[in-house]
Amino acid sequence: MHSHPILVTGAAGRVGSIGPAVTEMLLRRGLKVRAMVRKEDERSQRLKDLGAQIVVGDLLDLHAMHQAIEGCRRIYFAMSVGPTYLEATANAAAVARHHEVEAFVNMSQMTVSQMSITSTTPSPQHKHHWLAEQMLAWSGLPVVNLRPTAFMDVFFLRFAVPGVRNEDKLMLPFGPGKTSPIAAWDVARVVTEILAEPAPHIGRAYDLTGPRSEALDEVAAQYSRALGREIKYVDVPPEPWEQKLAAGASSPHLAAHLIAMAGLHRQNRYDRYTDLVERLTGSPPMSVEEFVSRHASDFCVATP
Numbered sequence: 406m407h408s409h410p411i412l413v414t415g416a417a418g419r420v421g422s423i424g425p426a427v428t429e430m431l432l433r434r435g436l437k438v439r440a441m442v443r444k445e446d447e448r449s450q451r452l453k454d455l456g457a458q459i460v461v462g463d464l465l466d467l468h469a470m471h472q473a474i475e476g477c478r479r480i481y482f483a484m485s486v487g488p489t490y491l492e493a494t495a496n497a498a499a500v501a502r503h504h505e506v507e508a509f510v511n512m513s514q515m516t517v518s519q520m521s522i523t524s525t526t527p528s529p530q531h532k533h534h535w536l537a538e539q540m541l542a543w544s545g546l547p548v549v550n551l552r553p554t555a556f557m558d559v560f561f562l563r564f565a566v567p568g569v570r571n572e573d574k575l576m577l578p579f580g581p582g583k584t585s586p587i588a589a590w591d592v593a594r595v596v597t598e599i600l601a602e603p604a605p606h607i608g609r610a611y612d613l614t615g616p617r618s619e620a621l622d623e624v625a626a627q628y629s630r631a632l633g634r635e636i637k638y639v640d641v642p643p644e645p646w647e648q649k650l651a652a653g654a655s656s657p658h659l660a661a662h663l664i665a666m667a668g669l670h671r672q673n674r675y676d677r678y679t680d681l682v683e684r685l686t687g688s689p690p691m692s693v694e695e696f697v698s699r700h701a702s703d704f705c706v707a708t709p
């Protein structure tokens with residue numbers, strides 16, 4: 406049994422919340438976890454109550470990274486989508502090299518597997534992930550790159566809730582493109598598996614998808630089955646959707662990233678499938694139907 410604490414960055418969680426899920430899954434396996442959070446709050450308290458060692462710090466702060474990494478041999482690195490992503494990766498990588506870690510599990514994105522020095526996407530986040538993977542390769546660190554496709558938790562939960570709940574419509578500007586979204590929870594299962602036994606995975610990159618790739622009409626049919634009422638896919642025009650998104654997003658970087666993801670869906674670039682979640686964890690990833698069932702209360706109008 407690995408006796409060092411395993412460092413989980415982004416452990417408080419906000420969007421996909423892979424950090425807290427991985428923390429919990431590792432602790433349940435009897436492994437020690439050092440959970441890095443930006444501040445102490447009810448999320449860090451919950452992790453502490455589960456048995457995690459909490460370290461407070463900023464991923465952009467070298468001193469904080471030393472405190473976080475010292476004594477750890479395995480690291481899960483991820484943080485929120487944002488313009489300082491590459492700097493944070495470099496910061497963590499430089500300190501991880503200094504401490505000679507045995508595994509650096511890096512969260513990336515599936516689009517990176519289609520990118521090269523002459524072919525990128527309009528998303529600044531995709532570019533950060535591509536450059537981060539390049540930099541980690543140059544670093545000589547023992548890296549595992551995880552490249553999930555779009556999380557169900559964003560377009561198919563956060564963005565979908567108002568339309569599905571109030572109008573029985575799954576409203577997305579995805580055109581006729583197919584997609585194979587993955588639940589962040591399934592990505593967390595893969596991260597956990599690798600952190601628990603990293604040796605066979607070092608140097609590998611894994612493209613992770615949900616259980617099937619299908620058009621949005623078929624995705625909407627899964628909502629219908631999960632919720633017991635008919636949900637229709639409405640292919641909304643991109644421009645007004647993009648304007649609304651840009652007005653509400655926390656940064657232009659995030660807005661540009663999400664707008665690019667929608668555009669790539671329209672170009673059918675998310676029509677991908679791999680069976681890696683099942684191969685790496687021993688059980689298949691959840692379907693949209695199961696994901697929507699788990700979040701059914703979000704998609705239903707509350708009755709007084």
Ligand SMILES: NC(=O)c1ccc[n+]([C@@H]2O[C@H](COP(=O)([O-])OP(=O)(O)OC[C@H]3O[C@@H](n4cnc5c(N)ncnc54)[C@H](OP(=O)(O)O)[C@@H]3O)[C@@H](O)[C@H]2O)c1
Nearest residue numbers: 415417418419420421422423443463464484485553555556
């Ligand atoms: N969403 C998708 O469809 C998708 C698909 C494929 C890959 N990904 C990748 O998944 C990753 C995000 O994973 P996730 O959704 O599980 O993350 P998440 O739940 O949004 O959590 C990110 C965490 O990072 C923390 N954080 C942000 N800036 C920080 C800083 N400077 N120092 C320390 N902590 C910081 C946040 O802290 P606070 O909560 O305190 O702000 C938050 O807890 C990204 O790499 C993204 O590109 C996402």
